[in-house]
Amino acid sequence: MSTSASHPLAGRLLLNNLALAVADLPRVIDWYQRVLGFVVEERGHFEPVAADFAMLVGAGVRLELVASRRAILREVDRTPPPRHLQVLGWKALVLQCDDLAALGEHLRAEGVELLWEAQPLNESRSSTLLRDPEGNLINIFGPRR
Structure with a gap:
């Protein structure tokens, strides 16, 4: 039986962010900024999945909002x-x-x-x-x- 301290990845893996797929990226960015005080740290586009993203920081976490341009959306x-x-x-x-x-x-x-x-x-x-x-x-x- 292995303990976490002896695991080969112990101390090497860190949480980078939580990712949330959204339909309306500008609307959701605005909401997280206005309602919860998050701040946009970075924005971009990731072509392999045809998605725009925004990295928000606040409340001690990084939240990645992702919106695909090609997605057939299913409601939450x-x-x-x-x-x-x-x-x-x-x-x-x-x-x-x-x-x-x-x-x-x-x-x-x-x-x-x-x-x-x-x-x-x-x-x-x-x-x-x-x-x-x-x-x-x-x-x-x-x-x-």
Whole structure:
């Protein structure tokens, strides 16, 4: 049995970014900047897949938004919680915030689709769950008040 410290890739692999395929790249870039405070770090086009991309940074992560020019698009699975856990795959971008009440005010002012707000998870943590403009889940943890 191998431990992570003895694995040949231990310390060699690092997270570069999370990639999210989107239909409307300018609209989604604007939303992540305006609503969550992300900043565009880099933009480009990757010809082998005929896709434009934008690399955004914020909340301690790099988020790559990718839009294919040739794609036949399929909508994101919008199965609502708790049944969303019955669909395999990545569930949500999970962030954290020190003030979910202030975050909720900001999100409501921006017209963001909230699935729940400041929902208690345990004695010390709460969760606000929302969707980006293309239906992807974003879960934001914060302290329970």
